[in-house]
Amino acid sequence: MTLVPMRFKNYEWRYNPEEISFECEKNVRELDSPKGTAYVQNLGRKNRLIKGKGQLCGEDCHEQFEKLWEVFAEGTVGVLALPFIKPVYAVFEKLTVIGEPVPDMLTYSFVFRETMESERAEIQTxxxxxxxxxxxxxxxxxxxxxxxxxxxxxxxxxxxxxxxxxxxxxxx
CATH class of the missing domain: 3.10.350 (Membrane-bound Lytic Murein Transglycosylase D; Chain A)
Known part of the structure; x- marks a missing residue:
């Protein structure tokens, strides 16, 4: 199976990140009753966090990062496409440069937050x-x-x- 490249809006990663993680949580509340019994109420799924880490490689790694930074700075909702996962609407929440700069390689980490409201509002037929x-x-x-x-x-x-x-x- 061929891995699709990671994409967000108009930016496509040349190399997929080496680490990608998904944090999925439910919004759960515990309610106490007058009889001393606790009840659990499931209020639905929270927006997922998609985190990762990778390297931008090549003589143009700093130019690649500048383009990625421009997409990050826009701050608007876009489609995030990842290997093996159905694309989601997300906001680019965090972008970090990691470690000492070395020639032809820049290590970075990222965080995207899913936005379920946009997904419901824009069902494509x-x-x-x-x-x-x-x-x-x-x-x-x-x-x-x-x-x-x-x-x-x-x-x-x-x-x-x-x-x-x-x-x-x-x-x-």
């Missing part, structure tokens, strides 16, 4: 085919199975068929 795209490209971009896209768009005969730019593709 259709997308527009870009220049030279096929269903495989749409599948990669939307994280939907190619077979699902073929069933939803019966006018497309093969997944590798080049689509007309601007064509509307059903996603659900």
């Amino acid at each position: 259709r997308c527009i085919a870009g220049e030279n795209e096929c269903l495989w490209d749409i599948s990669y971009r939307t994280r939907l199975e190619v077979e699902t896209l073929l069933n939803l768009n019966p006018w497309i005969k093969q997944a590798d068929e080049q689509l007309q730019e601007g064509r509307v593709i059903r996603l659900c």
Whole structure:
């Protein structure tokens, strides 16, 4: 299986971070009753924290970091795509340079916070085919199975068929 590169908004990591962790918590309250019995109330899932650490390598590692910093500084919600995980809407919460600078390598860490409100508000039912795209490209971009896209768009005969730019593709 080929790993997809990590992406956030318009920034794509040249090399995936060496460490990625997900912190998932539930919002749970313990309530005491007058009879001395405790009850647990599940108030739902909290927004996930996605943390990681990696290196930017090459002669242009500082330029790579500057581009990453620009994306961080925007401070707005964007789509975060990670290897093996369905993309999520997130905010870039923290960016840290770690250790002593060395030639051609910069070590960094990051924290993203999922924003579930945006995910609910922006359920995508259709997308527009870009220049030279096929269903495989749409599948990669939307994280939907190619077979699902073929069933939803019966006018497309093969997944590798080049689509007309601007064509509307059903996603659900």
